[in-house]
Amino acid sequence: MSWIEENLPHNLQVFIAYLEVEKGYSLATLRAYATDLKEFELFLNKVKKSLDSPEKIVKPDVLSFIQELYAKNLSKSSLARKLSSLRSFFRFLLKRKKIETNPLLGIKNPKQEKKIPRVLNVDQVINLLEVELEPSPKNLRDIALAELIYGSGLRISEALGLNLEDVDLGQRVVIVLGKGQKERMVPLSKKAAQRLLNYLRQREAFNPSLREQAFFLGIRGKRLNRRQANRILLRLAKEARLNFNLSPHTLRHTFATHLLQAGADLRTVQELLGHSRISTTQRYTHLNLETIMQIYDQAHPRAKE
Structure with missing residues (x-):
């Protein structure tokens, strides 16, 4: 020190x-x-x-x-x-019993300004996920992680919490344990399934123990942690020449936004994201009233009369 x-x-x-x-x-x-x-x-x-x-x-x-x-x-x-x-x-x-009462007790943080998370456009996503990298075990893992978060909209904790048994590449689904210990099934895109398979074939290169069931591994053969995952995305963004810092949340937010822009309904996106309330999905995807009404008018049979 x-x-x-x-x-x-x-x-x-x-x-x-x-x-x-x-x-x-x-x-x-x-x-x-x-x-x-x-x-x-x-x-x-x-x-x-x-x-x-x-x-x-x-x-x-x-x-x-x-x-x-x-x-x-x-x-x-x-x-x-x-x-x-x-x-x-x-x-x-x-x-450590140095004090008997905490002087911070009852003091709350100031209300934060709500910031709309960054959203990647389609070209930026393609540049990120198609960036040219050597097919090393590490690079295969990194691109598989990014493809999974964007392709399925997982929280970073959900992606890193996956075990081998949770990933069914044949059926192209993953079983995710979300907030509140709620389990849900999330589909995989064909591209994500292939990227996960490419990594899985090289997983042993990380030298995991026989007991290690984590799907994504770090350099020591243990479960990949959040700090390492953040560094991975920052490196990929740099390789793809994106001029901003990329976070796992940005990819998850981009996933939801792209689905809604393509016409997916709110309830479906809510289920995919694992939100318990649809109001959370509306906030998350920064929908305005005009967009919600447009979806309503297109989808609801009574709106067309």
């Missing part, structure tokens, strides 16, 4: 060490936590308090800190991140 200033409070240094050693957080994440908590420490110093005396910190201190951040015109997302850092720190202290 040579990058951390030596004059930081001892409690903060212990917390950062915990995040590094036990949680395995990246250097960038550790620095973000340290920066946020150091800012709070400097604020506390003004009222002669410190993170090294956490029992003296009370809820009004946190509220005053938030007020100061608001005065600096800090964005709501940045404020939410700082509050998240504080929550983690004080939960850490609470578990």
Whole structure:
């Protein structure tokens, strides 16, 4: 932890060490936590308090800190991140009985502005999924993952949670465990099925143990994790010369949007996405009233009278 200033409070240094050693957080994440908590420490110093005396910190201190951040015109997302850092720190202290009450208790994050996720156009999707790569096991895995998320609209957690028995390439379906432990069957496109098969034939190159049932494997033969998956999509986007960062959610959102643009009905898209409420699907696909009415007029027999 040579990058951390030596004059930081001892409690903060212990917390950062915990995040590094036990949680395995990246250097960038550790620095973000340290920066946020150091800012709070400097604020506390003004009222002669410190993170090294956490029992003296009370809820009004946190509220005053938030007020100061608001005065600096800090964005709501940045404020939410700082509050998240504080929550983690004080939960850490609470578990270790350094404090008896959490001064963050009852303090909520500011409401975030709803941002419409980016949607790839068809040409961008083709450039991404048809990018020329050497047919190595790693590249076959990477393109299969991207093809699956776009082709079937899976959440990244659902794709990475797949086991070998969940993928039926003959019937071209996957069994997905979604939110709330709800299971659903999702179809595979012919292209996705072929890409998955190409990867599956090279899966042993990752040297999995006999007990490992994960479909997508990392370099150590274990189940591919979310961080690795994010890096995979960023690399593919770079190879395809897309001038923006690509996330799994972008591909899932693109899947839903392209289906609706092609005339799929909301209920079908709702089932494919695994949404329990159709209102979630409407929000997710940023449909406006005009689009919904157009679908209604085209599909409902009473609308045509």
